Amino acid sequence: MTQPPRPPRSAAPAIELRGITKRYGRVVACDGVDLAVRRGEIHGLLGENGAGKSTLMKVLSGLVRPDSGVILRDGVPVDVADPHVAAGIGVAMVHQHFSLVGALTVWENVVLGEGREGRDRCDGGLAPAGGQGAHKGWLAGARGRHGQGRGRLRRDEACADVVRVGERYGITVDPLARVDSLSAGQRQRVEIIKCLRRDPDVIVLDEPTSVLSLAESRDLFAVLRRAVTGDGAARDGAVTGDGDLPAKAVVLISHKLAEILGATDRVTVLRRGRVVTRRATADTDAATLAREMVGREVSLGEEAAALGLTPPILSTGAARDGAAVLEVAGVTVGAPSGVPLLESFTLGLRAGEIVGLYGVEGNGQSALGDVLAGLVVPDRGEVRVAGEAVDLRRPGALHAAGVGVIPEDRHRSGVVLDMSVADNLVMTDLGPVSGRLLVSRRRQLRHAAELAERFAISCPSLDAPLRTLSGGNQQRVVLARELAGSPAVLVAAQPTRGLDVGAIEGMYGELRAAAARGVAVLLVSTELEEVMALSHRIAVISAGRVVGELDPAEADAERLGLLVGGAVGDHAATASALVSGRASTVQAGATGDGR
């Protein structure tokens, strides 16, 4: 950290975007956006969902051509025609959704998609580090890098490279592990190693913490800090062969205020495709950024959770009494690979309470959501609603028993995009709107119009395909439909994912109102703030089972973080081993669904 970065900071930023405009039909995703990222800084790009952050970065990485505007690299205009060009000028991107091949090993994933150019560069660019630790064998096995045929993969060298880059930045991953068997956090390390191995000058990370636990997020930010300061020394103090690396520039995309405040040097705030402000992070605070991001005064009490800040505890943990309305008892769901996605999962919900099920993504939440939506029949265990066991093999049985579900991925199982809004509003319950044979169009439209008004769904027409609605309105359609049948239980899985702040607030209000009416609400979420803001009781899921339950009053980020990591009880080590194994299989299952 003490040494000046090399090359020295010149007047020109490492990468600069000038006047980038991109329209999709009538929607302006980016409207004359300017962004300058200097060497040696972590630059935060903050904005709500749909503010244009991702589009801007897709422009930078060559995935999208802008309608107008220019990109300058060290002051020189470049035409980023496609991702190869972006890679050629040293821009690398870590996407929100991993682009790894589960069946391949770490080193195979790292070299995948690299041209010969990339390999040469790496071979020459990084001198071998001292063989340290468990991976010494691989370094020793590294053979000469010349004299082998073109197109032939040099496994040992690639493995050595993975270890070398890992040690340089303090991220260790076994290069021979199959990606399938890694946890989400480890997978992200692979993505980052893959990215760093090409020695890029500009690294873009799109919402990198959505799959990470608190501790993993901190590690990630530490790695990024090392990358931008050019401090190549590994955490354990190993001295590398060629001294310091040139400073890099990092762009961190996020919609979470806390992350931006904690990890960045400068921040650019986008709102509706325009730059609202750009300033040094140190000169600002959460309230200011929140106002700039949302465009109005934001009370950090009520809305803080939507902005990624830990809110003051609003709902006191007045645990409700009474019998459980929903009981999930010992539910086990196997995966093709044999490691269960859910293992003896047990949880009970009483009427009128919101139970937050918190956990890092990929620990069985998707499987639980599928079981409760009736999409997956568990291998063992049962689900009881109001004391009655439900026949899970019968499609729609859970819904009939009074379980409403807002699914994690609404496009996958929540809605039919090509059917009309009215159709989507009645599809789970045709009874009230149809006779014995025919659906009454009149009754259907009346019913749909009522729901649309009650839940403030704005749509061009009830006959418009659902596809034409915004994400927030689609989510309201799902909510309206699932609440229409007056369910006893509402399962809301990641209900605010992809929504803007206004829509998130609306969703919070609906969930609270439902609980107030006596509905037992199960909130499955990876957002700590959301869980803490809404829940009467917090359960923590890890590796497919509930590892702890807390009152929100006694819950804080640290304790939840520990539970999430599985480090609880007598078997902490086993637990964390399980976490990594299980998490990866869920991920594999999810990607296998073709999402």
Add this chain to the structure above:
Amino acid sequence: MSVQIPFRPKDPAAGAARSGGPLGSVDRAARALLAPTRSGSSPLAVAVVTVLTVAAALGITAGLVAIVGGAPGEVFSSMLDGSVGTPGAFSQTLLEATPLLLVAVGSCVSSRAGVFNIGQEGQMLIGASVGAYVGLRTQGPPAVVLTLTLVCSALGGALWAAIPAVMRYRRGVDVVVSTLLMIFIAEQLVSFVVSKPWLLQETRVSGQIVAPQSNALAPSFRLPTLGDYPGLTISLGAFLAVGLAIVVAVLLARSRWGFRLRMLGHNPLAARHAGVREATFGGLALALSGAFSGLAGGVVLTGEVYRLQPGMSDNYGWDGLLVALVARDNPIAAVPTALVFGALRSGGGVLASTGVPAYLIDITQALLVFAFVLPPALLALWRSTADRRPPPPGRHLHLRPGRRVRGRRVTGGHGGRGTHGANGAYRAYGECGARGAGRGERGDRREGQRR
């Protein structure tokens, strides 16, 4: 009546090519293929592009006619004469359109449920065989026997289609593959049935060779027609087909069953959440599709051929599938579409007299299918390339690092495309030849039959 018809099993490759689905294609691929026809662009844009593509298809046809030495105008007018020019010709068009419509309506049902049945040809044959057995072995009042014949045809087709349905929902066997392969089994079964005297082979008459076909149905057990030969004749089957198309259209659009079926076709997981049993609904849709094909077989049996012959399905199954494709799975739209395809078939019969090879009809049909199916996909493609188009030039320089890479890429692309084009044209030409042979053979048979 005892004209000898040489039986040859149809060329499977040609059949597959006609269906638009290569043998190895899977259900999902088929759905993906059809996806762009369902959503996206505005109807007006689609209509405009459709007009253009149809014009292009007709233009290409005219060009092909000219290439083989015919006069496009003459060919066109003779086709019109042969299909709609005279009451007799129009009767023939209606006769051809009826089974096409029935098959198409069935295809609409299954594709709405997301099941891509392509085994209509086989389901027709089985339906016709069961119908022939009932019609030849049952005695009774004509109306009863005829009804029974048609109902049993439908049942036969349904059962034949139920086999892939069971395989699909019990064992996960791909429907596209299983329905396709079952066509060949059906063909062999029918030739077996008509070659065994104890089954349905025609009665031996001394001095004549026994052909692999069944006896003819008694005249009273055939479908009655309105009108007499020189004038317009309409078989009862045509009314039946149109009636069923309307019923199915209403059920699909308005009934609880249709609602669930559409839900299943669009999003099986959401449908499951809403309580739709995929195996029941999907299986039923496939069986229904088979029932319609079987009924089409029964209608061909009782209204056109009057006896069971191995080649009697005569590509109605494949062409009906195309009708559904062009009608975008809408049974009402299938009615005029079936008429157009029927006209092409009947008009194609007279094409030979103009000296133009009859297989041009196949090409025309294929081009028309493309012309109708392509526009939404074209529009989608156009939109996505617009997205990747470079920004307008002038404001700034495009240069340096990206330049070289881009230049190389572009040149490579051009070279590649050129080669592809040449290869494609060559292959298409080869296929035309193969199909032509098939069509000629079939034409011979039909002429003989009508004599």
